[in-house]
Amino acid sequence: MEAADLASGKGHRDENFPVASVLLKPEHRAPVMAFYRFARVADDISDHETLPAAEKLVQLGRMRAGLDGKAEGSAEALALRTVMADYRLDPVHAHDLLGAFERDVTVTRYEDWDGLMGYCRLSAMPVGRYVLDVHGEDRATWPASDALCAALQVINHLQDCAKDYRTLDRVYIPAETFAETGARIGDLTADRATPALRAAIVSLVGKTRILLDTSAGFAATIADRRLAAEVAIIHRLAVSLCGRLETRDPLSERVHHKSWETAFLATGAAVGSLFRRAA
Incomplete structure (x- = not known):
């Protein structure tokens, strides 16, 4: 199973607050959108209504592996890793965010x-x-x-x-x-x-x-x-x-x-x- 199979269909224009709006410069919107796509996939995994908790954690683990550059990592995480390297951004923020989605699976x-x-x-x-x-x-x-x-x-x-x-x-x-x-x-x-x-x-x-x-x-x-x-x-x-x-x-x-x-x-x-x- 791929993370894309669990997608909710929700996009950045569906959020309650602006995400990478046209106000931002194009060179800033790109890395922000990469982070959003990563977060959207992780959110869809943790919020999936029928996926067992154990499988959710497996899928989120693949996302963390992608942040670490491992071959088995998810495509969205690998893409964000590349963007963060290009812009010299600290990956701690993405790792912390994944911790929240893991907590959503285990803490209610x-x-x-x-x-x-x-x-x-x-x-x-x-x-x-x-x-x-x-x-x-x-x-x-x-x-x-x-x-x-x-x-x-x-x-x-x-x-x-x-x-x-x-x-x-x-x-x-x-x-x-x-x-x-x-x-x-x-x-x-x-x-x-x-x-x-x-x-x-x-x-x-x-x-x-x-x-x-x-x-x-x-x-x-x-x-x-x-x-x-x-x-x-x-x-x-x-x-x-x-x-x-x-x-x-x-x-x-x-x-x-x-x-x-x-x-x-x-x-x-x-x-x-x-x-x-x-x-």
Whole structure:
């Protein structure tokens, strides 16, 4: 079995946040897209609804072998390895990301917020760090990037909380949050969120807003103007989605932005970012 046989069909335009948008310079988009294709394949493996856990780990192992340049490695990993060598990029980010997908196979529950952030350290933060390295940005930008990427991950988890549980028996809402609000994991199977589950979601949105506050000045610290504009857009979309999660039920209502809403928010954020730089 090849990794391509497990593909979900999802592409970079289907993600909740921009991935290698046209804002980025062509020479930067190429390595970012190579990383995305690698991540997309690994995600499809770990999220496959019928593939046995043992086989998922075998397939993810082939991806790690590809990063190491071994002949049995997957094509996507070997391709990324070549790109990283050409651009002199640290492979640690790709290895860390694979660790998150392996964890998705073996860990389906989190005890507390710190545990969830530990997962984000593998699943989200390496993505931002890789993109910054592609652009040659100062690594002093990493803490703000880490905060933003972790926020994006939690937002995605909250939007998909019912789907993740129903299809993969995976719950990212920490046990401590269920206990604090009186919610139960079984609430995720309902057509509508119970008041307790809504309270749990809103509680996590509050913590996510702290991450977004931490990363509010991130775009202004980025030297590359185009990347700064894209980061400003992503941050604006994330803040908007937090507001939606506080007022909408992800079990019964649409939380994702419509295309025109994304375009409206993105335009405002990009223009604001570029204007501040010109001032």
